[in-house]
Amino acid sequence: MNNDAILCSEVNIEWKNKQGILQRKFNSKKGNLRLVRNENANIFIEIVAEKVAPVKLKLSGISVHKKFMNEGKASIKFPEQNAILYISNAPPGQLLSFLRVIFVKMTGEKPGDNSSNTGSRVKLLSSKPNSFEDISPITNAELARAVRKVAKSSETTPSPLASRKRKIERTSIEKAPAAKRLYSPVPNEPLDIEQQEVLDACLAGHNVFFTGSAGTGKSYLLKKIIGALPPDVTVATASTGVAACHIGGITFHQFAGIGSGEASLERSIQLAMKPPTVAIWRKCKHLIIDEISMVDGNYFEKVEQVARGVRRNDKPFGGIQLILCGDFFQLPPVTRPRPGETTPRPPKFCFQTEAWQNCLLNIFELKNVHRQSDQRFIAVLNKIRTGKVDQDVTDTLLSTAKQKIEKDGILATRLCTHTKDADIINESKLKALDAQAKTYEAQDSVPGTTKQLDQQTSVPSRLELKVGAQVMLLKNINVGAGLVNGARGVVKDFREGFPVVQFRNREYIASFEKWIVKTAGGAALTRKQIPLKLAWAFSIHKAQGLTLDCVEMSLSRVFEAGQAYVALSRAQSLNTLRVLDFKSVQVWANPDVLTFYRNLDHTRLIPLGPVNKFLNKEKTIVKKKMPLKSKLLEKPLVNIC
Structure with a gap:
């Protein structure tokens, strides 16, 4: 079965007469949709739900509304059958793939493939009248035909401004592939073997922590995981506002x-019991x-x-599935001095808590680096990550x-190392x-949210630019x-009011883009601004x-591990990096973090795999073998909701 041609979601179907009066309804909280063909090669969506007969809707002359696809919602109108199919609470990744298959199959058909032109020979050879078969996977030929048709149909007459802007972009980005925005519902590139194993563990319902060095695709994988889970019962959070905005979620503090x-535990539970926070807590199945x-x-x-108090459930985190991501070798928690003290207390990491131990996390470490391709640079970064600076590392960085x-x-x-220093330099x-x-003021959807959006997005509320300004x-x-x-x-330059930016071998006219920040109550705040920042x-x-x-850096004022x-590790390669005054004393790793990862390495039988929780305070770890394939057979992807 072609997995891209199946979907599990909440389904509502309405049939209306020509006057728009509702004639019939079909509702299911858990409906299984699949694409099928009949003996005449017509394509149908088959909807199967418990206690009702399957429904088949013919894909002919349809229109699709997909504005809220990243929220797991879409609707398909079937004018020939006077029906509308409403899809909700679908894993956004599955929904995107499902709609893509529909688009390619219908757009990529050869002339004569539709039912009106199906030859009588095909009908006569059909051995099972009124039989339906699963639709075949998308072929390269179908995809190529669909792309050609879309390219041809997109040749419209633009406005004069749009025409001039497109002309500049065409000449400056010759032969560049079509735009691929990673802030769409889910990224489209396939996962590697390491990443796929993590995704499988998440879909099998296990508590998971996956880690890895910088550039191993942790954020990319996280977006894939978010896209594979039903949005109504999944809450995506991050420790910082910018990181939360990057994955389309909210901060961990907002969620809690x-x-x-x-405050005391009793008072904290009272705070979490307030609406709408308590509703989110009790609805959440995947955190x-x-x-x-x-x-x-x-x-x-x-x-x-x-979590246990609010959900009235004694299981760890009140029975919520945990999916954690990060690298403890990178920036630690920010700590503040206790009352009456002048120095901050040492950071306490999550893995040092009893809660972490009780959650029985399956731990994975990604090894395949995607950000850098220079193996020499990767080797240097791996040593720096663990605080090991030998002569080769020193010589390599000094040479830059x-x-x-x-x-x-x-x-x-x-x-x-300090934000104030960066601000002073830029100003x-x-x-x-x-x-x-030339000044650009951000267009915020809700007045009075400027400060919040400044904290939770990377884009400034007020952007001042000049010709010659260095930007990112x-x-x-x-x-x-x-x-x-x-x-x-x-x-x-500035053209038609927009900044013209010279990137490496590329010229680009920057126009307004949109950032969306979710609130704990489920609402969305938006900011429109030129996607640039002084750099x-x-x-x-x-x-x-x-x-x-x-990028260049001076590490003389480094003040914390990692x-x-x-x-x-922000640098793309050694050829694009300049370290001004490197000394080995500028590099160190937190000893508790070193112990944590060293124990993982000692117990891992293969380069990647799930590891059981800490069993005692001495941080002894035991390898736990898990038959993920059998688990996935018990919980197939289509039934994840």
Whole structure:
């Protein structure tokens, strides 16, 4: 069976007469949809649900409304049958694949493939009248025909402004692939073997923590996991607002609803019991937490206790499936001094808590690096990650100090250990430019949310630019053309009010883009702004998750474990990196984190696989073999909801 041609979701079908009066309804909380063909090669959607006869709707002359596809919702109108199919609570990844198959199968048909032109020979050879078979997978020929038809039909007469803008983009991005936005419901590239094993474990219902060095595709995999789970019972969170916005979720603190967590357990439960927080807690079946390394262990433990109290369930986290992602070798939790003290307390990681142990997490470590392709650089980063600096690492990084990485007027972004330093550099450099400034004010959907959107998105509420300004792109616009989040450029001109930016071998006119931030109550805040930010300098904290193609750094003021590693791993390659004053004392790893990962390595029988929880306070770990394939057979993907 072609998995892309099946879907599990909530289903509602309405049949109306020509006057628009409702004649018949079909409702199911758990409906299984699949694409089938009959003996005449007509394509149908077959809907199967418990206690009702299967329904078949012919795909002919349909129209699809897919605006809310990233929320697991879509509707299909069948005019010939006066019916509308409403799909909701579908895993967004499955829904995207399902609609893509419909599109390609219908658009990619050869002339004469439809029922009106089906030859009598096909009908006569059909051995089973009124029989239906599963639709075949998409072929390359069908895909090619669909692409040709879409390209031909898209040739419309644009407005003068749009025409000029497209002309510039066509000449500056010649032969670039069609735009592929990674902030669509789910990314489209296939998973590697390591990533697929993690996804299988999540879909089998296990509590999972997956980790890996920078650039191993953790965020990419997380989006795939989110896209494979039903949205109505899945809550995607992250330790920071920017990380939450990146995965289309909310912050872990927003979800918990207990403020800073300093209140007593009883008071915290009372806070979480307030509507609408309590409704989200009780509805949640799958809780995702990204950048888990930056979640304070004490807070994590408090939230786990609150979960059991609010859900009235004594299982860990009240019976919610946990899917955790992050690298404890990267930035640790931010700690503050206790009352009466001047120095912050040492960070407490989540893996040091009893709650972590009780959750029986299956732990995976991704090994395949996607961000960098230079094996020498990867080897250096792996040593830096664990705090090991030998002579080869030192020589390699010192050799970058004098190399020229600037190109086409694009200067290297300076990574700073402190945010204030980066802000001062950017403001002074912009002020020094002898050119007229142009200001862009963000368009926020809800007045009074500017401060919240500033914290939860990477895009500024007020952007001031001049010709010559060094900028960074904050959206994936065209991956194939190199116009990706973190790409570096310089403003060359302003045309029709928009900045023209020269990236590496690419010129791009930056227009308004949209960022969506979800609230704990399920509402959405939006910000429209030019997807650029001043980039003479950037803080290491705000660069986490980015891939920079022209970066320099001074690590003399590094003040916490993992900070040097996060900074160095932002670089795409050694050829695009300049380290000004490297010393081995700038690199170290937290000893507790080293112990945690060392124990994982000692117990792993294969490079990747699930590992049982810590069994005692000495952090002894035991390998647990899990028959994931058999588990998946018991819980097939189509029945995940």
